[in-house]
Amino acid sequence: MADALTVGDTGTVDDWKVTVTGIDTTDTYGPEYLQEEAQGEFKVVGLEVENVGDEATFFDASALKLEDAEGKKYSSQTTLGEDDLFLEQINPGNQASGEAVVDVPKDTEITQVVIEDVWSFSDPVIFVVEE
Structure with a gap:
């Protein structure tokens, strides 16, 4: 790990x-006329990603x-937001920034952000959240 x-x-x-x-x-996410309501509340995670590989590849916010x-894991979802990083193709050396959105129960205390590449065998990267 x-x-x-x-x-x-x-x-x-x-x-x-x-x-x-x-x-x-936030309780809602997305453009004004297409806002989605959270079942609980949305955690909107700001991300910056850079492709350090040798070829164009897709970064998918579902890796988050x-x-x-309590160790419960919550998956990100596809949203209608303009800043969503769902299947963003990025060439080598290029960067992108955006958001991943996760619907969690109200008042959930998030302790970690885990990002893993489901197509590789590399270890995930873990960010500890200090609230």
Whole structure:
């Protein structure tokens, strides 16, 4: 298992350098006329990613999971937001920033952001959330 990082740090998983820039909480997400309502509340995770590999590849926000103090894992979802990083193709050396959105029960205390490349055998990168 890789060393734990904190929000604001940069970690590497497979061909990606990933920085978690912050986590916000909101009840709705998306453009004005297409807003989605959370079942509980949305955790909106700000991300910066850089392709450090040798070829264009897709970064998929579904590689991100949030974990709470009890060890429950929450998956990100496809949303209608303009900043969503769902299947974003990025060429080598290029960067992108955006968001991953996770619907969690109200008042869930998130303790970790876990990002893993499901197509490789590399260790996940873990960001510890200090609230």
